Amino acid sequence: MDLKQIFKTANPIIGVVHLLPLPTSPRWGGNLKAVIDRAEQEATALASGGVDGIIVENFFDAPFPKDAVDPAVVSAMSLVVQRLMHLVTLPIGINVLRNDAHSAMAIASCVQAQFIRVNVENGVVAKFSLQEEEMAVFVLQGIESGAGCGLPIAPTQAKALFKRTVDYWQRWLSQCTYKGRWREIVERSALVLKLLTYEPTGAIVAAPTCSLPELIGGERNWDYRYTWIRDASFTVYGLLRIGFTEEAAQFMTWLESRCREPNPDGSLQIMYGIDGRHQLTEEMLDHLEGYQGSSPVRIGNGAYNQLQLDIYGELMDSVYLYNKYGQPISYDLWTHLQKLIDWVCDNWQRRDEGVWEVRGGQQHFVYSKLMCWVALDRGIRLADKRSFPADRNRWLTVRNQIYEEIMEKGWSETRQAFVQHYDTESLDASSLIMSLVFFMSPTDPRMLATLDAINRSPQKGGLVSNSLVYRYNTEQSPDGLKGHEGTFNMCTFWLVEALARAGRTSAQNQVLGIGTGKVLANVESRGKKLSLAN
The missing domain is CATH 3.30.750 (Transcription Regulator spoIIAA)
Structure with missing residues (x-):
C-alpha cells in the first residue's frame, strides 16, 4: 500500500x-x-x-x-x-x-x-x-538469498510504468486489420496470443498452463508450456490474418533454428522448449493433489518424441502464408524446407500417434495423411511462386497418391463420412478441416455428408453436444487413457467455419449462439482464442 x-x-x-x-x-x-x-x-x-x-x-x-x-x-x-x-x-x-x-x-x-x-x-x-x-503500489519479484527487497517504486514511477505498458499494448493492437463482427473479442484473442510469444527466441507456447484437467478428477492433465510446431503454426496463421506480421517473422527465425538441428533421420520433433531445447521428459509430481483433486500433476510432456506426421502440413501452410502476407522467405530457409518435404515423401505412409497425441498405439490417421498432402501442396505452390528449385515431379506424384489413398481408405461407405483412421468406423472432428485447407470443396457431397455425420449428438453417432464438439468418441476410439474428455473449442470453430463455407449459415449461427459452462484445460491457445482469431 x-x-x-x-x-x-x-x-x-x-x-x-x-x-x-x-x-x-x-x-x-x-x-x-x-x-x-x-x-x-x-x-x-x-x-x-x-x-x-x-x-x-x-x-x-x-x-x-x-x-x-x-x-x-x-x-x-x-x-x-x-x-x-x-x-x-x-x-x-x-x-x-x-x-x-x-x-x-x-x-x-x-x-x-x-x-x-x-x-x-x-x-x-x-x-x-x-x-x-x-x-x-506493490512489487512482486524474485530476489537472491540475502539480497533484501530493494527500494520500493514511488507512485509517480508506478504511474509512468503503467502508462508505458498501456501505450505499448494500444500501439500493438492498432495494427489489427480486422473490422468485422465480434471485433472486440477477436482483439482480446489476439492479445492472448501475443502473450503466448517468447520474445527472446520467437517461440510461441501452446498454453501458459500446466496440468489443468479436461474433466475434474480425470487424469488427462498435461503440461502445455512448450512450443508445438502445430499450435505455433496455427497461431502464426491467426495473427497473419488480422495484420500482425512481426510475431510471425520472429517465429520463422525460431523455426529456421530448429530446422538446423533435425533428428538423425532428418525429421523435426513435434515440440520444443521455448529456448529450443529438445528433451522434455515428463514427470509426475505425486506430492501435489492437482486442480480440485485432479491428479496426476505432470511437468514435461512425454509426447515430445512421438511421431506426428501432421506437423509438416501446418508448418508448410504457415510458411506459405507468411511468404504471401508477411515477408518473402530466405533461400536458406527454403533449403531446409525442401529436405523436410522430401522426408514427408519418404515417410507419409507410416503409422503415427496423430494430432491428438494418443497413447494407445500408432494408426494410419486420416488427419495425418491429409496434412502430409498439405505439406506437399504448399511446398509445390511456394516453389512455383518463388521459382525455388524443387523436385516438383516427385512432389506432385506423392501428393496425388496421398489424395487418392485418403479417398479410398479414409472414407467409410457405411458411415458416409471420413473416419479417424483406416482401421475404424469412428469419426474424428479433425476431418472438418478438409475444406478449410482446400483439400476438397466445402460443398463436395462427401464433405457435406461428413458434416452431417459429425453434427449429431454422441447418442446418434456424432460428436456434437449442446453445439460443442468432441475431438472423437473415446468409447469407440480408445486412446490409452482412462476416463472421458470434454469438448474441444477448436473443433467447435472448425465446425462453424466448415458450415459457413458450405453455405449452412443458419446451422453456423446456431452453433455460435449456444454453449455455456465451465471452461477447463489450458485456456486460450489450444482452443477458443486461437480459433476465433483464425
Whole structure:
C-alpha cells in the first residue's frame, strides 16, 4: 500500500497495541472490558509519544474451521479497533498473526480497520481497500538469498510504468486489420496470443498452463508450456490474418533454428522448449493433489518424441502464408524446407500417434495423411511462386497418391463420412478441416455428408453436444487413457467455419449462439482464442 496516503509520510512510526490473550468466548474465560481499557491506555500513551499510526495485534493459535471464523474473535477485535478510532486521531490497523493463511484472511476481511497486515508462517498475504482514484503500489519479484527487497517504486514511477505498458499494448493492437463482427473479442484473442510469444527466441507456447484437467478428477492433465510446431503454426496463421506480421517473422527465425538441428533421420520433433531445447521428459509430481483433486500433476510432456506426421502440413501452410502476407522467405530457409518435404515423401505412409497425441498405439490417421498432402501442396505452390528449385515431379506424384489413398481408405461407405483412421468406423472432428485447407470443396457431397455425420449428438453417432464438439468418441476410439474428455473449442470453430463455407449459415449461427459452462484445460491457445482469431 502507499504509506503516504495513510500516514502522510513515507516512513511512518507505527505503535503496537498487543492483545494477548483476547478473552471473549467462554473458553478464554477473561474480562473483555479489562482488555479494552488496557488497549486504550496503551494507544493514548503511543499517540502522545508521537507515533504516526497504531496497529492492534493479536495471535490466535488455533485455526478456524474452513469457511468460518470465531464470531467472538471478530467481535472483540472489531470492538477494540472501533474504540481506538474514536479515542485517537491516528490511523488504526490490525496485524493478524496466524499459522494458516485462510484464518488470517478470514479475520482481516471481517474487521473494519483503516489498514491491515496479515502474517502467516508459509507465505505473505495482505489486504487493503481503495477508494475511487486511489492507487496502491506493490512489487512482486524474485530476489537472491540475502539480497533484501530493494527500494520500493514511488507512485509517480508506478504511474509512468503503467502508462508505458498501456501505450505499448494500444500501439500493438492498432495494427489489427480486422473490422468485422465480434471485433472486440477477436482483439482480446489476439492479445492472448501475443502473450503466448517468447520474445527472446520467437517461440510461441501452446498454453501458459500446466496440468489443468479436461474433466475434474480425470487424469488427462498435461503440461502445455512448450512450443508445438502445430499450435505455433496455427497461431502464426491467426495473427497473419488480422495484420500482425512481426510475431510471425520472429517465429520463422525460431523455426529456421530448429530446422538446423533435425533428428538423425532428418525429421523435426513435434515440440520444443521455448529456448529450443529438445528433451522434455515428463514427470509426475505425486506430492501435489492437482486442480480440485485432479491428479496426476505432470511437468514435461512425454509426447515430445512421438511421431506426428501432421506437423509438416501446418508448418508448410504457415510458411506459405507468411511468404504471401508477411515477408518473402530466405533461400536458406527454403533449403531446409525442401529436405523436410522430401522426408514427408519418404515417410507419409507410416503409422503415427496423430494430432491428438494418443497413447494407445500408432494408426494410419486420416488427419495425418491429409496434412502430409498439405505439406506437399504448399511446398509445390511456394516453389512455383518463388521459382525455388524443387523436385516438383516427385512432389506432385506423392501428393496425388496421398489424395487418392485418403479417398479410398479414409472414407467409410457405411458411415458416409471420413473416419479417424483406416482401421475404424469412428469419426474424428479433425476431418472438418478438409475444406478449410482446400483439400476438397466445402460443398463436395462427401464433405457435406461428413458434416452431417459429425453434427449429431454422441447418442446418434456424432460428436456434437449442446453445439460443442468432441475431438472423437473415446468409447469407440480408445486412446490409452482412462476416463472421458470434454469438448474441444477448436473443433467447435472448425465446425462453424466448415458450415459457413458450405453455405449452412443458419446451422453456423446456431452453433455460435449456444454453449455455456465451465471452461477447463489450458485456456486460450489450444482452443477458443486461437480459433476465433483464425
